[in-house]
Amino acid sequence: MNASPENSQQTNNGIYELIASQFSWAPLAVLYQYLKSLDTQEYMPMLTALLEKANLNDKVNEQVQAWEQERINPNRTRLIVKLINHTDLDFEVGEHNLPLNADEQHPTLILPWDIQTWKFDLAYTRRLGSPSREIFKHCIVFGDKAFGFRFDFGLRVNTSFGVISPTLTPVRTHILTSIGTSPIQCTTRITRTASEEPYGFTVELTLS
Numbered sequence: 001m002n003a004s005p006e007n008s009q010q011t012n013n014g015i016y017e018l019i020a021s022q023f024s025w026a027p028l029a030v031l032y033q034y035l036k037s038l039d040t041q042e043y044m045p046m047l048t049a050l051l052e053k054a055n056l057n058d059k060v061n062e063q064v065q066a067w068e069q070e071r072i073n074p075n076r077t078r079l080i081v082k083l084i085n086h087t088d089l090d091f092e093v094g095e096h097n098l099p100l101n102a103d104e105q106h107p108t109l110i111l112p113w114d115i116q117t118w119k120f121d122l123a124y125t126r127r128l129g130s131p132s133r134e135i136f137k138h139c140i141v142f143g144d145k146a147f148g149f150r151f152d153f154g155l156r157v158n159t160s161f162g163v164i165s166p167t168l169t170p171v172r173t174h175i176l177t178s179i180g181t182s183p184i185q186c187t188t189r190i191t192r193t194a195s196e197e198p199y200g201f202t203v204e205l206t207l208s
Helices: 005-021 028-035 044-069
Strands: 076-085 091-096 115-123 133-143 148-160 167-178 186-193 201-207
Touching (some): 044 076, 044 115, 091 148, 115 133, 148 201, 167 201
Parallel strands (some): 076 201
Antiparallel strands (some): 076 115, 091 133, 133 148, 148 167, 186 201
16 A cells, blocks of 8 residues: 555655754755755655764764773873764875884774764873973874865963962864865864873864
8 A cells, every 4th residue: 555645745755854853963054955955755865864964973972982991001001093084085104203002992994974983092201390391292193285184283281380389281283184185164162171190181173
């Protein structure tokens, strides 16, 4: 028995509502263009692909939360990076100065419209009563001469000595720069910080 037009419309409306509810991570300009075409079946494969990316975003967020909640060595600062690629470009990982461990999940290839997350447990050494010092400073280069970007990040701990005990102030750097001949819009923001040593933090990078 064929479904009535009314039931078919209700089914489609349910699918559209489910899809729209998943797209909080997408740029508004992209959402606007897709939502304008919801009354045609021509764009359903595209919308299905976007829904798959929304599900991927959820999985990545779950991984980020799991890493944030793990207990780690107090002599290691955990940096978690989430990257969202809102472009149709792929980026290979180039040079970097990271001391990577075998158990760390690090970047290899960023695919078009990809969402990834990585964690780095970086050495944290600061003796009691030591002055202000830079704990670490690293960079990773992605892409090529045409389309590329560079991620610079680091941690410095400033110390001010008081009468009773010193005050420690962590300064976290996170800079995302387009370095290819064709510019890419790059943004970065810190989404979580630890208030105590070794001052771990989570950074979200977005390419568009």
